[in-house]
Amino acid sequence: MDAAAVWVTLKLASITVLLLLLFGLPLAWWLAHTRSRLKVPMEAVTALPLVLPPTVLGFYLLIMLGAHGPFGKMWISLTGHPLSFSFTGLVIASCLYSLPFVVQPLQAAFEKLDQHALEAAWTLGASHLRAFFTVVVPQARRGLLTAIVLGFAHTVGEFGVVLMVGGNIPGQTQVLSIAIYEHVEVLEYGAAHKLSAVLLLFSFVVLFIVYGLNRRWHGGLRV
Amino acid sequence: MSGLQARVALRRGNFELEVSLHLPPRGITALLGPSGSGKSSVLRMLAGLDRPHAGHITQGDTIWYDQQKKIFLPPQQRRIGMVFQDYALFSHLSVADNVGYGLPRTGRRAHVEQWLKRLHLDKHAEHYPTQLSGGQRQRVALARALATDPDMLLLDEPFSAIDVSLRQNLRYQLKTLVADTNCPVVIVSHHLEDALLLADQVGVMIDGHILQFGATQDVFMRPNCRHVAQVLGWHNFLPVRSIAGHTVSGAWGELFMNNEADVATAWIGIRPEHLRIATAEQAGVAATVMAIHQLGAIRAVQCGLKDGTQVEMHTPWDAPVPVAGSAVRLHLPLAYARALPNCVLPGMEHARQKAQAEQQRVHSSRSGSR
Structure with missing residues (x-):
């Protein structure tokens, strides 16, 4: 049962980060460069999950994704399955929950970007895509790494939203944090200890790697 | 190509x-x-x-x-x-x-x-x-x-x-x-x-x-x-009040030009390095030395004309210069002194025409109401 929880957690976090990069990169780019009046409201909306209690976010998501909610209804008519208490629903919830942790570091990195270097790449014939991967990504790599790691770690650590939207279905929606909670509830302290230690170690190793890389990139390559 | x-x-x-x-x-x-x-x-x-x-x-x-x-x-x-x-x-x-x-x-x-x-x-x-x-x-x-x-x-x-x-x-x-x-x-x-x-x-x-x-x-x-002259490093501009044939004059004195000056002439411009202190036989414009600055290989001499116009003269660092406060006559070599009109920026011209039209409109509406 615990191995299933680890698997669900890793799968959820990986998919969430991938999706968030897909949507977060353009969103962060837009936020960093736009002069639109929509910028400030969009920034506020993006940051909402930072301050909302997870249960509030989870509650609204449950209403939206539930069998009678607008998205839930649409989803059922499209696929025949409900969104709430499913892995797909969990992915949607996690994306919203972890959005600021991906978008904000990216936005900060894009705002610091040397705009002239990007333009120089264009004048040298580089397509927008090539300029993005050869100039923007290397220059923003610290922000990119921070976004990936924070997005992943934050999804691994979520509890309230998962409980509200995903429930506790072993092998499907039961993630690590909920498995630990359940172990404690039925007084299986040994199993709770093991899982908690895994999470603790994981979090430390991830942060250690991030700080190490940031330091190296800062010193070694003279960025 | x-x-x-x-x-x-x-x-x-x-x-x-x-x-x-x-x-x-x-x-x-x-x-x-x-x-x-x-x-x-x-x-x-x-x-x-x-x-x-x-x-x-x-x-x-x-x-x-x-x-x-x-x-x-x-x-x-x-x-x-x-x-x-x-x-x-x-x-x-x-x-x-x-x-x-x-x-x-x-x-x-x-x-x-x-x-x-x-x-x-x-x-x-x-x-x-x-x-x-x-x-x-x-x-x-x-x-x-x-x-x-x-x-x-x-x-x-x-x-x-x-x-x-x-x-x-x-x-x-x-x-x-x-x-x-x-x-x-x-x-x-x-x-x-x-x-x-x-x-x-x-x-x-x-x-x-x-x-x-x-x-x-x-x-x-x-x-x-x-304005073009200013961008090109011509620091000195003497305001012109009247033009009569070859002679242009202002409150600072008068200058006899090589050519007949254009009617649009509003300034006499001269670069600092072309201004000289007049010798006894040269024509000159009266001025007072106000300050002398050493700028490396050259010396910048600031002078005030009769009408208050300030001009700057550049001389070699070792050329003798009268002390500050003394009265001098400045020579403007005719080959280098240039009669200049005011610049007409297309934007300025447009603004002037608009102002004129506006004035006329106000004027005609006033006379109409009378």
Whole structure:
């Protein structure tokens, strides 16, 4: 049962980060460069999950994704399955929950970007895509790494939203944090200890790697 | 190849820019002007980094931009080399990788080596931009731009990031390098020395318009109006009150000119290095020495004329100069003193006409109500 929880957690976090990069990169780019009046409201909306209690976010998501909610209804008519208490629903919830942790570091990195270097790449014939991967990504790599790691770690650590939207279905929606909670509830302290230690170690190793890389990139390559 | 033909217009808030440029297939053109005059905008529009609101740009046989035909080539398709004011080097790439960025993969290494050697950068091939001096960075930026064999080279204030003491040498280097370039070169600067030393032709840009364009020496010697002269380093302007044949006069005195002065003459302009203290037999304008400043090899002498106009005279550092407070007569050699009208900016003319029309409207509505 615990191995299933680890698997669900890793799968959820990986998919969430991938999706968030897909949507977060353009969103962060837009936020960093736009002069639109929509910028400030969009920034506020993006940051909402930072301050909302997870249960509030989870509650609204449950209403939206539930069998009678607008998205839930649409989803059922499209696929025949409900969104709430499913892995797909969990992915949607996690994306919203972890959005600021991906978008904000990216936005900060894009705002610091040397705009002239990007333009120089264009004048040298580089397509927008090539300029993005050869100039923007290397220059923003610290922000990119921070976004990936924070997005992943934050999804691994979520509890309230998962409980509200995903429930506790072993092998499907039961993630690590909920498995630990359940172990404690039925007084299986040994199993709770093991899982908690895994999470603790994981979090430390991830942060250690991030700080190490940031330091190296800062010193070694003279960025 | 017929060089570059361009007419571009741009509006940004209250700022209006309208510029026509005709450049020969080779040679260096400098756009001089104060900051905010729009010269960098012109460069960015030529590069395709900014889009004009109207006009057209044709380079050789290629249309880069045509508002009516709805053509706009992005920078990628214009085959330009651009050197940015801050050089915009790729900080995460080595010098060699910077220079090779715009080159096709085949033959890249040999081509890069050739350019590094040519610009004396071969020792720095593996270095990163932050490890280089300002002059070396400029050379990397130049090599990166020239390596792609561009159809046009654009330089935005190429010396502003470099110590004043090193600039002159780098200007010489740039001149020899660019002399071999087989494409039009446009250099934007607010340093007169850049234009004087490098450019075959100069455009003086003020407030979004090129007010004078021509061969460098010609423009520097014969500015066509006061603001242009000011941009070109003519510091001294004597206000003219009346013109009678060859004689122009103001509250400061009068001057007999070589030619009959134009009726539009509003100023007598003269460069500080052409002003002299009059000898006994020379005609002169009465003045009082106010202050003397030592500027290295030259001495700047500030004088006040009768009407309060201040003028500055540059003399060799060892030339005798009367002490501050003494009365002198200043000689304006006629070959160098120039009768200048006020500049007419197209924008100003437009504003004047609008004000006039407004006045007339108010006037007629008043007389109508009477």
